[in-house]
Amino acid sequence: MGNVIGIDLGTTYSAMSTIDETGRPKIVTNSEGKNITPSCILLTENKLEVGEEARRMLGLDDNTCGRFKREMGKNIKLKLGNKEYSPADLSAVVLKKLKQDAEKSIGEISEAVVTIPANFNNEAREATMDAAKIAGLNVQYIVNEPTAAALYYAFEGGHELGGIYAVYDLGGGTFDISIIQVNGQDVDVIATNGVQVLGGDDFDNIIIEMAKEKYKEVTGETLASEDFTKSNAEEEKKSLSKREKVTVRINRQIIELTKKEFEEKIAYLITQAEMLCESTFDEAKISVSDIKGVFLVGGSTRVPAVLQSVKDTFKQEPISTVNVDEVVSLGAALYAAYKGDKANLNTVQKKAIEQISVTESTSKCFGTEAIVRNEARNSDEVMNTIIIRKGEKIPCEKTSSYFTSHEGQTRIKIKITESVAPEEDMNFVKIIWEGELDLPPDRPAGQELLFTYKYDDNQIMKCKFVDKESGKEKKVELSMANNNSNTASEIEEFLVE
Ligand SMILES: Nc1ncnc2c1ncn2[C@@H]1O[C@H](COP(=O)(O)OP(=O)(O)OP(=O)(O)O)[C@@H](O)[C@H]1O
Ligand SMILES: [Mg+2]
Numbered sequence: 001m002g003n004v005i006g007i008d009l010g011t012t013y014s015a016m017s018t019i020d021e022t023g024r025p026k027i028v029t030n031s032e033g034k035n036i037t038p039s040c041i042l043l044t045e046n047k048l049e050v051g052e053e054a055r056r057m058l059g060l061d062d063n064t065c066g067r068f069k070r071e072m073g074k075n076i077k078l079k080l081g082n083k084e085y086s087p088a089d090l091s092a093v094v095l096k097k098l099k100q101d102a103e104k105s106i107g108e109i110s111e112a113v114v115t116i117p118a119n120f121n122n123e124a125r126e127a128t129m130d131a132a133k134i135a136g137l138n139v140q141y142i143v144n145e146p147t148a149a150a151l152y153y154a155f156e157g158g159h160e161l162g163g164i165y166a167v168y169d170l171g172g173g174t175f176d177i178s179i180i181q182v183n184g185q186d187v188d189v190i191a192t193n194g195v196q197v198l199g200g201d202d203f204d205n206i207i208i209e210m211a212k213e214k215y216k217e218v219t220g221e222t223l224a225s226e227d228f229t230k231s232n233a234e235e236e237k238k239s240l241s242k243r244e245k246v247t248v249r250i251n252r253q254i255i256e257l258t259k260k261e262f263e264e265k266i267a268y269l270i271t272q273a274e275m276l277c278e279s280t281f282d283e284a285k286i287s288v289s290d291i292k293g294v295f296l297v298g299g300s301t302r303v304p305a306v307l308q309s310v311k312d313t314f315k316q317e318p319i320s321t322v323n324v325d326e327v328v329s330l331g332a333a334l335y336a337a338y339k340g341d342k343a344n345l346n347t348v349q350k351k352a353i354e355q356i357s358v359t360e361s362t363s364k365c366f367g368t369e370a371i372v373r374n375e376a377r378n379s380d381e382v383m384n385t386i387i388i389r390k391g392e393k394i395p396c397e398k399t400s401s402y403f404t405s406h407e408g409q410t411r412i413k414i415k416i417t418e419s420v421a422p423e424e425d426m427n428f429v430k431i432i433w434e435g436e437l438d439l440p441p442d443r444p445a446g447q448e449l450l451f452t453y454k455y456d457d458n459q460i461m462k463c464k465f466v467d468k469e470s471g472k473e474k475k476v477e478l479s480m481a482n483n484n485s486n487t488a489s490e491i492e493e494f495l496v497e
Contacts, residue, residue, distance in 0.1 A: 002110025004340050005102055006148065006332025007137075009091060009114050009128070011069040012172025012200060013299070014039045015326050016098050017333035018106055019345070023352025025152065025330040030101040036325055037101075039094050040066035043081040050097035056231050065090055070173050070196060072116075072131075073123030088127040088134065095135035110344050112137045113336035115328050117174050118144040118363055119194035121418070122432060122478045125460050141339045142458050145169060146178035147189055147360055148331030149297040153319065154182055155334055155356065163292040164190075164284075168310055168318065169328075170273065171298035173199045177277050179284040179291075190391065191284035192363045193276050198269060200237070200300040206265045207233035207240075207257065211248065214255040227251055237262070241302050263305045270309045277313050288315055296320040297327050339457075360394045365422050366453055366461060367429070369415040371405055380405075383424045384417050387453045397454040404447040410439050412449065414465055416476065437465050437474045 005028065008015045013036040016028045030037045032051060042054035043063040057064045065080045068090040077084035095114070102109055114137075116128050125142060132139035146167035154161050161182040169176040178192040208228060215223040227250050236257055239246045245258040281288060294314045300306060301324050310318050337345060338356040345353060367386040374381050387400045404412065416433040423429050439447065448468040455461050466473040 002108040002344055003102075003106050004333060004336035004344060005106075005109055005112045006329050006334070006336050007095065007098055007112055007114045008145070008148070008326075008329035008332060009069065009094065009116075009131075010036075010039055010171055010325075010328075011067055011174060012039060013037065013325060014094055014098060015329035016102055017326070017329040018102070019333055019337045019349055019353075021346065021348065023337075023345075023349040025155070025333040027326050027330065028102050028105055030098070031104060035323070037094070037098060038066070039069065039091075040064060041080065041090060041093050048080075048093050050094050056229075059230050060226055067173060067201060073121060073125070073127040086127075088131040091128065091131035092134035095131055095137060099135055099137055110138065111336055111340040112139050113141050113143055113148075113332045113339065114139055115145045115148050115332045116142050117176055117194050117196065118146055118178055118189070118192040119174075119176065119196065122460055125458060126478075129458065129460075141335070143332060143335045144178075144189065144192070144360065144459075145297070145328045146176055146180070146192060147358060148329075148335055149295055149327045150178070150180045150182065150189075150331070151334050151356065151358055152327050152331035153295045156330075161293070164286055164290050166277075166291050166294045166314060167297060168277070168294055168301065168314075169297035170300040170306055171199050171325075172300070173197070173201050175199060175273050175276070176297075177273070177280050179280055179286065189360045189363075191280050193280045193283070195272065195276060198272060199298075200234070200303075202269055203237050203262075203266055203300065203303065204230050204233040207237050207262065210257055210261060210265065211236075211250070211255060214257065215250060215253065218253055218255055219251075223250065238302075241304060259304075266303075266305060270305060273306075274309055274313050288313070291316070294318040295327075296324050299325045360459075362388060362390055362392045362394060362396070362455060362459070363420075365390045365419045366455070367417045367419070368402075368451060369413075369417065369426055370402055382426065384419065384426050384429050385424075386422050387451060388455055389422065390420070392455070394459060395454070395456050397452060399450050399452040402449045402451060404439065404443070404445055404449065406445050408442060409445065409447070410441050412437050412439065412465075414451075414474070416453075416461075416463055416478070432461075433463070433476055433478055435474065435476065437467065437472065439467050439472065440470045443469070 006017045015036045017025050020026045027035050038055035040054035042049045058066045068087045071087040149167050165180050167178040174196050175198040176194040179190050181188040211228050212223045240259045296318045337353045365386045366388040367384050370385045371380050388398050415431050417429040418432050419429040450466045452464040461478045463476040
């Protein structure tokens, strides 16, 4: 019998949790005894080291790497020392460290759930599953961060939840806002939106900017990056969450950073988050007065100006019962136990987990390009048609019929599209796959073709295109276009023991 763990693989910090003997989620500390682990890697004498030291050194030379979560699923390589790694490889290094630490403290891990931002696309989801595999974790499920957080608040909230809630997650790299419907422990995400480049990281950059300006004012000289690093900036930023101003000593010079100026400079970022909240209310077809509670997630919600913005936007005091940077991993541990093999649970744990039920809905539309007759204009138009609508319960499978347009047609071109709204104009959709299906010859126009889109538990899409008469078909598993990960063994040789 092994343990289940939930891992919040964050842009800046990661956390892991398990289910204790009594069926409650609890944080698993890393080998340094910390609840959260920086998602940063340092290359030292051919070893890859994850953690605090890497975070301190981040950005100082080529031997450190961080913030790669933002690149997940992209077909790019990131440099570390004189080697190059895919974002999935680097995530795997972080996951491996977490796995090793967890095994040391709680024993063998049988199943793990890793969380991802709700707005991660197919490729980023696949890349996350890949990273877990490279790290040697048995990950059957990934779960959206807001869902994990809501699950945790619903489970541990102390009182039964019921109605519409919001999950406001401002972390290190990303901002996510989700509107959820909760019935007891039943969590249904009805609308979710996110910005993949809005978070504490941007606040740190603003602190650096402020420090540079002040330094120039005081000394007339340009402040070198190594004299005031990102991690220095982060410390000062955290201090500004508690006080009105901080004095910083750089190269025997004293500069002062004020909360007032910091707040002025981050105002446009906070506005961006506010606007996304408003449009998400519209999308969920709710008004702010329908929201019974706002759950806070992410370390950056500790910034007083952010907290104030949440109060103003949601017209209520947000709910923040536990450590905001641990909520997602705690929820992921619950989800791991809920989805996983119940044989791994004791009787008490089973009973606790039986109370959980989670369903989610799609956050995007998926469709295909087709020629559609416009009777009004008496013309045929090429447009995007939707097969899976936004808001469909997951997992789901939908089939639509299409027809060949001319006699003797032996081929169809297929495009799989993704859009945030039910868009008709092909210029405004993302084409996530393109291909062709060959058809039998000598047939009249109007042959029926069945397009089936299947969206699985992990929100990864699989599509099937079938010529009804002949049964000819094409199956598409939307996964990473290029598998550009290094092999497990290649990563292995660099891992810290
Ligand atoms: N007291 C504080 N004041 C201001 N910012 C804080 C404070 N504590 C933590 N943070 C910031 O919170 C961020 C980390 O939050 P969290 O651990 O939730 O993010 P993450 O999960 O790594 O990111 P993401 O969810 O975007 O992937 C960092 O930018 C950190 O500096
Ligand atoms: Mg997070």
